[in-house]
Amino acid sequence: MAAEGEIMMVLPSDYELQKLLSAGLNETQIAKQFGVTQQAVGNRLNYIEIYRKGPKSPVSSVIPWDISQHPEKKRLTQQASFRGLRGYVRNKMGETLTERAKLDVRAFLNRVRQGYVLDLMDGPGFAYVPREASDGLLVVRWPEGVPRDGRTALLEDNDRHAER
The missing domain is CATH 1.10.10 (Arc Repressor Mutant, subunit A)
Structure with a gap:
């Protein structure tokens, strides 16, 4: 390199x-x-x-929050939880991950499998919140007012389905 x-x-x-x-x-x-x-x-x-x-990049297009113009975009994109979500989506899209991205994804999935989903909150930014029935297999809390579409398939934890 x-x-x-x-x-x-x-x-x-x-x-x-x-x-x-x-x-x-x-x-x-x-x-x-x-x-x-x-x-x-x-x-x-x-x-x-x-x-x-x-x-938007293909990965950003899948994530339901548009933070491209957010005043704290840099802080938000540096949060480990967001890096884990991006890596998770990149992996599902077939991209090769760096070792750091793999670690971020592992930490992200550990929280998801402990019963949490990722949400964008006012103040702290991205935070894990307890999973609700309305979350289904999604690894994120889908924002109100954002229509669910084909991208949700890339945000589902299909391994979680097998655990039920």
């Missing part, structure tokens, strides 16, 4: 990165193509503000 200072030179221009994303490549695929980590690609995309200006 390239050293941190070399990443800007290893990755293509901002325009080329946008073209690769538009062509359907994800961060992991771009990282492999240029011999850097997925995190390096993500950091670069955040640095050039691709995610703020462009469409």
Whole structure:
């Protein structure tokens, strides 16, 4: 892998990165193509503000809360519970996870299997709350007013179904 200072030179221009994303490549695929980590690609995309200006990433499109314009977006996205949820969805979408992401997913699933779901609360941000019957197999508390659609399948813990 390239050293941190070399990443800007290893990755293509901002325009080329946008073209690769538009062509359907994800961060992991771009990282492999240029011999850097997925995190390096993500950091670069955040640095050039691709995610703020462009469409939502496939993972963000599955998560029922839009925090892209939230005033505390950085704090929220750094919470271990949110990282665990993102990793969980990325894994279900077939993406390869880093070792850190795998640890986040394990911790996330431990809480889910202890009878909790993840919710976005005013104040603390993401928090685990006790599962209710209305949550079904979901790993999150679905927000009121947000229609349930096909993305809910990626947010179900099918292994939990087997435990019942």
